[in-house]
């Protein structure tokens with residue numbers, strides 16, 4: 262399996278240079294029974310960008326995320342990851358794709374019966390065949406990378422603060438050195454300082470590892486401080502996309518009230534709350 266991994270990584274190195282669009286969704290329609298949630302939605306994410314994905318509660322942000330990850334079926338449309346059409350992917354292609362994705366689900370979703378170290382090792386055990394000592398060393402590196410103290414490795418999720426749980430879940434999402442991470446409301450439940458620290462970590466990982474980040478969020482601070490681009494989900498598709506400056510100029514009613522409403526006015530452009 263390690264040889265397979267090497268072969269996949271070599272292939273990926275070539276793909277990585279040529280594929281600028283990491284994720285491409287075209288005319289994606291998803292329905293549950295006769296209830297259409299997404300209707301011909303299209304969206305691209307470029308390598309190395311941090312995309313903030315926003316929209317009203319219940320608009321379908323999680324449904325899109327789950328569809329991209331292959332956890333929900335779509336009725337029609339195309340989803341390409343790293344240039345590979347996920348409907349046409351062979352088993353080897355699917356393995357290649359899955360190994361290049363990291364996911365941080367809402368609420369962290371750590372396994373409560375496993376320590377932080379063991380949680381981080383879950384994807385390693387699933388996809389790689391490596392000696393325990395090497396796996397321990399790699400997991401510790403990821404734990405350090407997300408700013409957790411080394412002694413957090415042997416703790417169980419119930420012994421961690423909310424911010425530490427998010428970091429541990431991020432360490433697990435980074436276990437296989439993915440190209441793109443999907444973060445579902447990563448700062449929800451964190452205090453403003455913890456949330457700002459987490460945003461800073463995400464930006465640092467993008468800068469140092471060239472990570473592409475797809476972040477579903479309701480957090481205006483995150484959108485202002487770390488997102489390069491914002492996509493707004495509304496009316497079952499991507500209603501508006503662009504920079505924060507574009508959002509601030511938009512006359513689309515939901516975008517206007519979200520970015521220029523009462524809550525938004527308490528923020529300045531650097532994302533910090535005004536005194």
Ligand SMILES: Nc1ncnc2c1ncn2[C@@H]1O[C@H](COP(=O)(O)OP(=O)(O)OP(=O)(O)O)[C@@H](O)[C@H]1O
Nearest residue numbers: 293296298316317318319320321322323324325479
């Ligand atoms: N498996 C499912 N079966 C039926 N309906 C579903 C299913 N999953 C999601 N839905 C419906 O799809 C709609 C969109 O849900 P989704 O969780 O994607 O919203 P969201 O934009 O992520 O909301 P929030 O910001 O509150 O998390 C909701 O009406 C939800 O009830």
